[in-house]
Amino acid sequence: MPTVRLRDAVEYPAAAQKLFELSRSWFNHDFSEPPAMSRVMAWDGEFGAPHGRAMKRAMTPGEFTRGEKEMVAAAVSGVNACEY
Amino acid sequence: MTGDAVWYEAAQIVGITNALNVAADTLGVLGAVDEAGAPVEARALFADIRDFYQTDDVPLGFRFIAHDPGYAADVWAATRHAFADHRLPRRFKEALAFAVSMTTRSASGTALHLSQMRRFGVSPRGVVEIVGVTQMFSSYTKIADTLQLEPDMGDIAPVDTTPAPGGPMR
Numbered sequence: 001m002p003t004v005r006l007r008d009a010v011e012y013p014a015a016a017q018k019l020f021e022l023s024r025s026w027f028n029h030d031f032s033e034p035p036a037m038s039r040v041m042a043w044d045g046e047f048g049a050p051h052g053r054a055m056k057r058a059m060t061p062g063e064f065t066r067g068e069k070e071m072v073a074a075a076v077s078g079v080n081a082c083e084y
Numbered sequence: 085m086t087g088d089a090v091w092y093e094a095a096q097i098v099g100i101t102n103a104l105n106v107a108a109d110t111l112g113v114l115g116a117v118d119e120a121g122a123p124v125e126a127r128a129l130f131a132d133i134r135d136f137y138q139t140d141d142v143p144l145g146f147r148f149i150a151h152d153p154g155y156a157a158d159v160w161a162a163t164r165h166a167f168a169d170h171r172l173p174r175r176f177k178e179a180l181a182f183a184v185s186m187t188t189r190s191a192s193g194t195a196l197h198l199s200q201m202r203r204f205g206v207s208p209r210g211v212v213e214i215v216g217v218t219q220m221f222s223s224y225t226k227i228a229d230t231l232q233l234e235p236d237m238g239d240i241a242p243v244d245t246t247p248a249p250g251g252p253m254r
Contacts, residue, residue, distance in 0.1 A: 001232065001234075002231050002234065003232050004231055005234075027240065029240050035230060035249075037224060037227070038234070041234060051223065054216070058217045059217065062210065063206060063207060063209065064210065067085035069213070069217045071090070071091075071215060072180055072218065072221075073220075073221040074094070075094060075097075075180055075184055075187075076124060076183055076217070076221040076222060076225070077224075077225050078098060078186070078190060079098065079184055079187045079220055080221075080222060080226070082226075082229055084228035084229070
């Protein structure tokens with residue numbers, strides 16, 4: 001169980017709704033609620049926004065495809081024993 | 085990256101890379117096999133490893149475990165198979181191993197796979213792409229763990245209904 005209460009999207013201010021829309025677009029998936037990590041990152045936009053931009057830069061196709069980068073991300077998450 | 089086969093290949097890379105790094109980064113106390121005095125099977129093994137990596141030096145992990153040449157040969161066979169071009173290309177597999185080595189703080193593994201990435205044509209910018217992914221997901225995972233977030237994106241990927249290699253369809 002999370003150590004914090006994850007707020008529903010409606011509990012966030014308008015600025016965060018834009019982040020949730022970006023998240024929906026990024027994953028190309030219509031979530032009933034934004035993913036938990038998106039809601040965590042939207043808690044503090046001064047951290048979440050630049051962190052999200054850095055992630056997006058890192059994941060944008062370049063020499064490696066988005067799919068390859070998602071696989072690297074999955075491997076890193078696995079090695080870090082992160083269940084999320 | 086759809087279908088399970090590529091993920092099985094990736095998992096092999098993650099596993100065997102970690103296995104080699106564990107040996108390379110901890111077994112200095114054991115001492116590396118002295119090739120000049122090594123049995124013929126160990127020397128043949130080292131020659132094959134050098135050929136595969138196109139390096140003068142045999143990666144440390146193999147030099148430590150070659151005290152048992154039979155065991156080392158089996159580990160090498162698994163390694164060689166895992167890193168060969170199959171559905172995933174060698175170039176990408178080296179990048180994956182580089183990310184795994186970074187994440188586990190393996191200096192020897194990071195150096196080995198960085199050199200192999202370069203050998204397969206990855207530019208400094210491409211290297212930084214992998215560094216970026218590794219760094220960002222090292223952040224996300226720790227944030228998720230600290231807050232004990234539960235998985236909520238598992239149903240995004242489609243299920244692969246094909247059988248295991250050589251197996252019958254359900």
